Every structure is written in structure tokens, then in C-alpha cells.
Amino acid sequence: MRGLWHNLWLIPALPLLTAGITSLLKQPRRKAAATLAIGSMAVSFLLSCLAFAGTLGGEAARHIHNFAWFQMGSASLQLGWMLDPLTAVMLVMVTFVGLLIFIYSVGYMAHDENFTRFFCFLSLFAAAMLGLVIANSLLLLFICWELVGFASYILIGFWYQKPSAAAAAKKAFITTRIGDIGLFLGMLWLYKETGTLLFYDNGQGCLEQSALTKLVGQTIGGGMAVSTAISLLIFCGAIGKSGQVPLHVWLPDAMEGPTPVSALIHAATMVAAGVFLVARMFPLMSTGPTMETGGTPVPLTTALAVVTWLGAITSTFAALIAVAQTDIKRILAYSTVSQLGFMFVGLGVGGVAVGMFHLITHAFFKALLFLGAGSVIHGCHEEQDIRRMGGLRKFMPVTFATYAVGMMALSGFPLLFSGFWSKDDILHSAWQWPVSKGPFVLAAFGALLTAFYMTRQMCYVFFGESRTGFQPIPAEHGNDRVGQPGSLSYVTPHESPPVMTLPLVILAVFAVLLGFLGTPAWPWFQSFLNGENAHFGLAHLSHALPTMLLSTLIAAVGVGLGWRLYGAKPIESAEQRDILQEKQPTLFRWLRDKFYVDELYERTVIALNADWARLCDFFDRWVWGGAVKLVSLAAQGFSDLSKLLDEFVVNGGFDASCRRVTGGGKLMSALQDGQVQNYLRAVALAVVALVLALLWGCK
Numbered sequence: 001m002r003g004l005w006h007n008l009w010l011i012p013a014l015p016l017l018t019a020g021i022t023s024l025l026k027q028p029r030r031k032a033a034a035t036l037a038i039g040s041m042a043v044s045f046l047l048s049c050l051a052f053a054g055t056l057g058g059e060a061a062r063h064i065h066n067f068a069w070f071q072m073g074s075a076s077l078q079l080g081w082m083l084d085p086l087t088a089v090m091l092v093m094v095t096f097v098g099l100l101i102f103i104y105s106v107g108y109m110a111h112d113e114n115f116t117r118f119f120c121f122l123s124l125f126a127a128a129m130l131g132l133v134i135a136n137s138l139l140l141l142f143i144c145w146e147l148v149g150f151a152s153y154i155l156i157g158f159w160y161q162k163p164s165a166a167a168a169a170k171k172a173f174i175t176t177r178i179g180d181i182g183l184f185l186g187m188l189w190l191y192k193e194t195g196t197l198l199f200y201d202n203g204q205g206c207l208e209q210s211a212l213t214k215l216v217g218q219t220i221g222g223g224m225a226v227s228t229a230i231s232l233l234i235f236c237g238a239i240g241k242s243g244q245v246p247l248h249v250w251l252p253d254a255m256e257g258p259t260p261v262s263a264l265i266h267a268a269t270m271v272a273a274g275v276f277l278v279a280r281m282f283p284l285m286s287t288g289p290t291m292e293t294g295g296t297p298v299p300l301t302t303a304l305a306v307v308t309w310l311g312a313i314t315s316t317f318a319a320l321i322a323v324a325q326t327d328i329k330r331i332l333a334y335s336t337v338s339q340l341g342f343m344f345v346g347l348g349v350g351g352v353a354v355g356m357f358h359l360i361t362h363a364f365f366k367a368l369l370f371l372g373a374g375s376v377i378h379g380c381h382e383e384q385d386i387r388r389m390g391g392l393r394k395f396m397p398v399t400f401a402t403y404a405v406g407m408m409a410l411s412g413f414p415l416l417f418s419g420f421w422s423k424d425d426i427l428h429s430a431w432q433w434p435v436s437k438g439p440f441v442l443a444a445f446g447a448l449l450t451a452f453y454m455t456r457q458m459c460y461v462f463f464g465e466s467r468t469g470f471q472p473i474p475a476e477h478g479n480d481r482v483g484q485p486g487s488l489s490y491v492t493p494h495e496s497p498p499v500m501t502l503p504l505v506i507l508a509v510f511a512v513l514l515g516f517l518g519t520p521a522w523p524w525f526q527s528f529l530n531g532e533n534a535h536f537g538l539a540h541l542s543h544a545l546p547t548m549l550l551s552t553l554i555a556a557v558g559v560g561l562g563w564r565l566y567g568a569k570p571i572e573s574a575e576q577r578d579i580l581q582e583k584q585p586t587l588f589r590w591l592r593d594k595f596y597v598d599e600l601y602e603r604t605v606i607a608l609n610a611d612w613a614r615l616c617d618f619f620d621r622w623v624w625g626g627a628v629k630l631v632s633l634a635a636q637g638f639s640d641l642s643k644l645l646d647e648f649v650v651n652g653g654f655d656a657s658c659r660r661v662t663g664g665g666k667l668m669s670a671l672q673d674g675q676v677q678n679y680l681r682a683v684a685l686a687v688v689a690l691v692l693a694l695l696w697g698c699k
Contacts, residue, residue: 179240
């Protein structure tokens, strides 16, 4: 065991090494790139399983390994990694789901000319997320956090020749950086107050009791504890990365990337990072007043209240938008935003185990749904509009069956599916939250909407008659053409190859089985994360029975309403107006246009930023630039004046003096020309002049 956690760095290092090697391969080396990426992920998964197994024994719950990154005089900057139940669970989930997505990508990206580069980017993405998970330092976590952001940028914009993909990549990168500013400030403040960014360091870490006591005891303006202020700043990073209101706008646009990227971002990596960050920083966020509820102490801190309310609002807000979307991947994208809100509610009202249980189950059934959507898109020749599908259960039976499992898990279909148990756990904790019943009401309404819009999607995509019609077909799908009217061909949907459907089947199995690890009767998952022993007991099931019945009712109402509106009367054509649009056109328009949040940002934040940029440009060009030009003109004027003085005053006077000296010199040189006769004449003249002067004086 000691050798394993001391070498935990190998788990992210293997895909990182693969990314480096693959970046040097030429594009035709497709098989080598895929083999390296899948092989490294498989080995990382095996190592993660060994690490997970090591946390199941009776050994210490947490193992850390810290080291000096570099010296700064007598001080050193420490980094480190850690193995605890939270890390172990995340490692297994990320590597396993990531491995299935890597395998799926071989089939989905088979015709892409940049196949090798795609697997290079996927490996970098996975390595960054795994490094984030094992970090025992907020600094190391932040480094990997930013690498995750960079990797998402290059993957969302992978098809950079599409303007929409390039714009979506920039939007994701910039929006998440806004949240990261708060995280960075919180990290600096935490280091200032505690002197370390190590989470655990033999009692001296920033999440250990001595540091937490100090942070809670200090206050800032308004009486807010320093621990609360730092927690809220750190939570800003989670808001951006996990797409919570108001920084949710990047996540649906991220659908412009290839579908395996969407599955990786929405299931196992990027968006899960924000929830994981809150779970990791939970000791800081929960330090403060508590209240006994059902024999369990519940933290009542301001930070967790903010987490809870924001998650509840986001869960309902995003679910409402999903109701009116027609792009199969965008529906799932808004579903992810909503489910992330559920996870934050779980963290706020129930603690780490409640929120993380839904994160793990969601990772599997949401990966299943996204990969299933990719299979549908592949089978329908890149069509993503659900209005132009229909009847696919006959053409794609495996995709239909597995997608139905994912849909029922996400909708919270009772008893058999994991989403029911994890979502019910959140609703049960929200109902018992002593602060307010508001988050429970919002989350329950969001759960009802989830069952409704997923039923709507199933009816549009898999039921009724095919509405595929005549559409342009890529050249590589030419064998599927039936008839050729002009430049269009009639689309015949087809099942995806086994390399794509096998991961769907595996994920569907886990979307069912995982729920039984966290039932009220046997809460193994929750006990494992809390470092306790799980005990089977039907009494716990009876305590949770009211919310279980309510969850069942919510799912039944949502599915029933969706089937009545969209399934009972089949949709006849792609041009047919949505039934909600017929009944409530104004409301439907607001939902379809996402409550005009993007337009609001465009006219306020972005317009203000553009105006500020233009103002800065004006000042730069005409004020500061004008001042610089004025100074330069003044300097030029002084230099011209100096030139005039130098040329005509200084040089002129000096040159005139020189000419006079030269003339005098010439005159004197004429008197001393070296001729003796001239010298004698001058002497004779001088004698004559002297004699005349003497004679004149004698008179």
C-alpha cells in the first residue's frame, strides 16, 4: 500500500506522457495514437482500482505525500498528492468513464482527418483532471484546474474551421476564467492567512483544525468570518467550471465540439471539477455553527447556504430552458447544468457524501446519454435536430435500449435506476434542511421538469414515424443513400458499429447497478466517504419512505405529462409546431431563447466591455498618445532650436573667430617666409623708421 500511494502520480502521468508522445506522431499514425491513449487510460484505471481497494481496508483513511517543489531562501513551496475515499472514488470514475469514451471515440472519429490530434487532446484532458483529483495542494489543484480549462478550449474548438466552434471555445475559456479570478484571489488570501496551500500536512494544513480555527476567529467588514469570505471566492471558481448561474452560458455552446468531448466534459471531467472542489474544500466551508437534524449535525454556514440556494436556482432555471430546446445535445447540456445544481444542493444540505453520490451516478448515465446522442447523430448522418428524427427505435435498437436506461436514470425512475436513489437522497436532505424549504421546492420542481423534457426528447427521437426526409449526406456515407433527387439524399438511419454500442451497454449496466450502493437501507457509498462502516437496516428505508414516494410521484407526473403531450399523438412532420408552442407561444419563446440571458449579456456586460475598450482606445490614441506626441514634438522643437543655435550662433561665432585667427596666421606667415632678403629689407625699413623717429624727436 505504501508503494502505491507514494506513486499515485503515475495515474495522471501516464495519459500526460501519452499526450506528449502522440503530439509528435504524424497524422497517419491513427492506430498508434488510439492504442497509446486507450492503453494508458486502461493502465491508469487499473492503478485507480488498486488505490480504491487500498482505501477499503482498515488502514488510515487518508494518505499524503508532500514534497518541496522549489526553495525560496529558507522557505520552500510545498506540493503533494493524497489518497482518501473521495480521491479513490473520483479516480475510478474518471478513468473508467474516460476509458469507455476513448474506446467510443475510435468509431465516432473514424473519418476525421485529425484523428491523431484528437486523441492527443483527450489524453491531456484526462491527465489534467486526474492531477486535479489527487492534489493535496490548492496550488497543484489550481495548476491542473487551468490545464483542464485549456484542454477544454482546444477540444471544444477542435473543428476550428467552423466559426461557431471557434466562438464556443473562446466563450468557454473566457467565461470560466471569470470564475477563476475569484478562485485565484481566494487561494492567495488563504495562503496569506495560513502560510500554506497544502490541504493536509500533519496538522499544519489549511484544512486542518488549527488553520480552520484561526480563519473562523477572524472577521472582515460586516462581521463576516474570513473563512466565509475565502470560501465564497473559491466557490466562484466552481460556479464557472460547473456552469452555475450566472456563468452557465458557456456550457450549452460547448456542444460545438465532437460528441465524445461533450460526454467527457459533462460526465467525468470538467464540470465535475467544480463539484469536487467544493467537496474538497468542505471542511473550510462547513466550519461554523451547526444544528442537530435527525441526530445528525448540519452545518449552517453562510458559504454552504450560498452553495445550496445557487444550486437550487440553477437546477430549475436550466431545466426550464431544456424543455423548449430542439438540438439533442443542447437538451442534454442544459440537463447537465440542472443536475450540477442538484449536486451543489446535495453538498449544501447533506454534505460531501450526498452531493458526490449524485455526481458519480450522474457521470455514468450522463456519459451514456451523450454517447447515445452521438450514436443517434452518427446514425442520422450528423443530424442533431430532434424534429428531423423520429422512429429510430426500429433502426437503432441497441442505442434506443441503452438511451432509454439513461433517460430513466436521469428522470429518477423509481427503484431500478441509480438516478432515483441519488436524487432522492438530495431531496430527503433538502427537506430536512432547517434553514428553509425553498431549495427543496425548487429541486423538486426541477426533478419534475427533468422527467418531462427527457420524455419529450425520447418521443421526438425514438417514437412515431421517421421524419428524417431528404438531407445532404457526407461523401463517406454514400452507401446509405436511397434515391438521389438533385444534391440531396434520403437519410436511412442505421445502428452504430460495436465499438460505439459496447460502451453504451456497459454504461447502461452501471446506470442501474450503482444506485444500489447508496440506498437508505444500505448506504455503503455514503458510509465509505464518511469513513464509517455501512450497516443494512430497513428502518432507514422507512425514514426515507415519504421522500421516496414523493420522488416517485414527481417522476411519474413528469413522464406522464411528457407522454400525453408528445407520445400519445405522434409527431407527424419536422415542421410541426411544438405542442407547448401552440398552447403558450410567449412562454415557449422565452424558454427556447434561454430567457435571453445571452442577449442580456451581449447588451450589458459585453457592450459595456466593448464601450470601455473603445474608451481605452480613445484615451490611448488621443490622450495618452496625444500627450506622448506633444512631448515628442516639444523635444523635436528643442532639438531644432538647439540645432539653430549650434549652427548659426555657436558654430557661426566660432567659425568667424577661426577665420580671423586664420587670416592673422596667414599675415604672420607672410612675414616669415624664410627669405633672408625680405628679412634684411624689413630690418632696413625698421632702421630708417627708427632714424626718422629720432630725428623728429630732436626737433
